[in-house]
Amino acid sequence: MNSLIKLAALNITKRYGDSVVLNNVSVNVKQSQFFALLGPSGSGKTTLLRIIAGFVRPDTGKILIEKKDITEQPPNKRNTAMVFQNFSLWPHMTVFENVAFGLRLKRLPSPAVEEKVKRALKMIHLQEHIWKKPQQLSGGQQQRVALARALVVEPEILLLDEPLSNLDAHLRDQLRQEIKTLQKNLGITTIYVTHDQKEAMYLADAIAIMFNGNISEIGSPEHLYKKPCHIETARFLGQLNELPGIIREANNSIYVVETALGNIQAETDQIFNCGEKVIVCFRPEFVQYPANENVRNRIECNVVSYEYAGSIINALLKKNNQVFRADFSPSLLRTPEIKQCVVGVDARDILLFRVLL
Numbered sequence: 167m168n169s170l171i172k173l174a175a176l177n178i179t180k181r182y183g184d185s186v187v188l189n190n191v192s193v194n195v196k197q198s199q200f201f202a203l204l205g206p207s208g209s210g211k212t213t214l215l216r217i218i219a220g221f222v223r224p225d226t227g228k229i230l231i232e233k234k235d236i237t238e239q240p241p242n243k244r245n246t247a248m249v250f251q252n253f254s255l256w257p258h259m260t261v262f263e264n265v266a267f268g269l270r271l272k273r274l275p276s277p278a279v280e281e282k283v284k285r286a287l288k289m290i291h292l293q294e295h296i297w298k299k300p301q302q303l304s305g306g307q308q309q310r311v312a313l314a315r316a317l318v319v320e321p322e323i324l325l326l327d328e329p330l331s332n333l334d335a336h337l338r339d340q341l342r343q344e345i346k347t348l349q350k351n352l353g354i355t356t357i358y359v360t361h362d363q364k365e366a367m368y369l370a371d372a373i374a375i376m377f378n379g380n381i382s383e384i385g386s387p388e389h390l391y392k393k394p395c396h397i398e399t400a401r402f403l404g405q406l407n408e409l410p411g412i413i414r415e416a417n418n419s420i421y422v423v424e425t426a427l428g429n430i431q432a433e434t435d436q437i438f439n440c441g442e443k444v445i446v447c448f449r450p451e452f453v454q455y456p457a458n459e460n461v462r463n464r465i466e467c468n469v470v471s472y473e474y475a476g477s478i479i480n481a482l483l484k485k486n487n488q489v490f491r492a493d494f495s496p497s498l499l500r501t502p503e504i505k506q507c508v509v510g511v512d513a514r515d516i517l518l519f520r521v522l523l
């Protein structure tokens with residue numbers, strides 16, 4: 167991936183009546199990047215994608231492709247292709263005709279249409295279904311046809327709006343893998359809308375987190391998961407233990423924070439002052455059992471309950487009346503009858519967030 171900005175949405179605002187659906191939103195998407203827009207239902211993801219595709223006009227702001235302002239251009243002049251949230255194949259057309267549609271609009275000669283459609287269908291493993299109608303296909307196959315229909319026109323930018331949301335878990339995993347491989351092989355700049363944090367983290371090079379028409383944070387999946395700037399991001403991306411705390415000692419980048427679990431040590435580059443109120447957070451999967459030898463935080467606790475979930479054991483632990491969650495590996499915890507244990511949390515796995523007054 168190179169660093170050329172392929173697509174920029176600059177200061178996009180969109181209102182419907184009194185409600186502000188997008189509030190001065192900006193994103194930069196690099197050439198060949200897989201960029202995810204991730205947020206809860208109603209946060210404005212589809213609206214932003216439709217504005218990028220040209221189906222919705224922003225009230226203010228600009229859309230640029232390679233620095234060229236395309237805000238006033240209609241969708242078919244933008245060199246983008248979109249797969250819609252409720253994938254809409256034409257039911258009376260065969261798979262072939264559905265995929266060929268965009269090429270026919272471009273008035274490509276028939277032999278070229280045939281060759282491109284067959285190549286696109288081969289890419290998504292549907293060559294054998296070429297003469298079927300959509301209702302003769304499974305949901306996953308229909309979703310693949312929608313993908314082929316977008317890819318066949320060789321767009322500069324591929325826009326996907328929750329393309330896996332209508333599929334069962336197994337098919338979703340399979341198609342997700344295929345989309346990732348296809349995107350990397352073709353090097354096509356892709357913007358992918360989803361409300362599923364795991365899907366975004368698995369697929370994307372960069373994720374923009376959206377809440378209520380705002381982008382709260384943009385970063386790589388790993389950075390957003392491990393070192394988010396906002397507690398809302400941390401909460402949205404996975405399970406989180408949260409404890410109110412007060413900074414008691416600050417020593418270079420190591421902070422000692424008083425909490426209901428006792429003193430917790432956190433290592434961070436952020437700057438806090440002694441006496442400052444914070445929220446101490448850590449993810450259940452970063453709780454070590456057994457605790458590593460030199461871990462800064464060792465917590466003696468009682469076990470309240472276990473839930474066996476196959477690949478992990480979700481445990482509820484308690485110390486000083488403060489309950490917290492831990493995910494244990496079934497390979498390490500073979501005797502779930504234990505009533506007490508000592509767990510560890512690395513100081514680098516503790517997140518501190520300021521309490522905003």
Ligand SMILES: Nc1ncnc2c1ncn2[C@@H]1O[C@H](COP(=O)(O)OP(=O)(O)OP(=O)(O)O)[C@@H](O)[C@H]1O
Nearest residue numbers: 182187205206207208209210211212213214251361
């Ligand atoms: N044409 C419209 N007229 C009025 N309100 C709209 C219109 N389109 C979207 N909205 C509103 O804008 C907000 C954002 O909608 P949008 O479809 O962008 O959300 P989303 O993040 O894609 O949600 P989901 O995950 O449920 O698909 C919602 O409150 C929605 O009701």
Ligand SMILES: [Mg+2]
Nearest residue numbers: 211212213251
């Ligand atoms: Mg949507």
